[in-house]
Amino acid sequence: MKAAEGPDETVVTTAVTTGAAAGAAVETIQREMTAFARRARASAGRMHPELSLVSYTLLGHLEESGGCRATDLAAHYALDKSTVSRQVAVLERAGLIERRLDPDDHRVQVLRLTEAGTRILAQVTVSRRIAFRERLADWPAEDLERFAAYLVRYNTASGDSEESVGTASEN
Template sequence: MPTHSDMTTATTARGTTPGPAPEETGVLDSLQHQVAVFARRAEQTRLGGVGQARNSMDRAAYLLLNRLDQEGEMGVKKLALSMGIDSSTVTRQVAPLVDTGMVKRTSHPEDGRAVVLQLSPRGKARLEEVRSSRRELMAIATEDWTADERDQFCTLLTRFNAALSVIHGAPQLATPS
């Protein structure tokens, strides 16, 4: 059960009152519980999809490859900034992707000391394999939902993630197209 110090200040039409209104407490308790359950399920399955691709790519690798696919080649610092993590973390997480040939590391054309990271054809193919498997998992998990319910859930989850990014001062992660 969240304590008063766990709650953020509510800034709604009722003014700036610490904590939620009494009528909101139940739904906020339920929401935080469901988010905790979701986090556990996501970690248990790593949302790795179905079939052979299940659990075959960790979250960090997926997010890095996806970012390079969405935004194109970039330096370590820019990639770190866009993901809200520090450069040393990106360097550490990219190393196995370079070793397995999924990311190419080259010198910056204007500054030979700087490194540019680029998704390789092998990385692109592997990313699409994992995306396809995860897409299938999402289809199965929401098979009894209408298209509108899926769209609404995606919109609300995107909004929720954006709000958490703002609260924690992290950049918002790009949504795959």
Template sequence: MNETDPSSASDTPGDAIEHLEQQLSMLWRRSRSISHRVARDVHPDMEPAAYGLLVILQNEGAMRLTELASNIGVGKPSVSRQVTLLERLGLVRKQADPFDGRAQTLTLTEKGSLQLARTQLARKQAFRNRLADWSGGDIETLATLLSRLNEEYTKDK
């Protein structure tokens, strides 16, 4: 069976699941490799996990460390270590929470926003280059199916 040709997959659900698992595993391996490169594009000393934190802060705005940890489903100590690195690199800053002076919120610095936007622009261009021969319909179908799969992971099973 050709691993990249969907028409070569068997009609049985078990074979289709096997084919999907192989393709997702390959995609995740490539994604980890790309994540390392993307993080290094933001800052040479940044770890891949920290990139996701920057994106959350970009999308959600200021938030407490506990909210950030909850958002990605990991413990506060793991996020705290990444935030300390991001702070040291000048990409995020802590400030007093306007609703609770005892707490702090995290926000992107101007440098963090600019570096992140520059890297995201390069990533989007890389996607455009990779998918240049795909039709808009195929790209939309892939996005729709991936969205559906991601939604399944949010359901209690």
């Protein structure tokens, strides 16, 4: 004789099924975000041979912020200061950024884009936008809006490090 399934058993069965599905979804998300990061790093070299994905990201932040200290970059991207120092040195040698004294505190150096840095960043940004538009060309507008909202939601969620997805720690 089989016992009747009670409400508690249904809840447990549903929770286990939902938990397994969520776990599989998280695994898929992790795998796909890693593939995305690898593809982004690889395509960065095609966009501009001397501009890594991290360099592009740092230049973008400097443009957006109007300039900042290297320690601010490290804090913003949860990167080690030595990683930022290496990237800043590469960008300086390439003539894409320069150091200027902070007008409010002459003990502090602020990193700013040079004209060449602004020009290269604009070129790479245009190329990246074209690549994204081509890849997403056949997506319905509703899917694009939902995807954009999910990415914003994911990126604004609290987290200790961007390194967990493999993008921020690359040199």
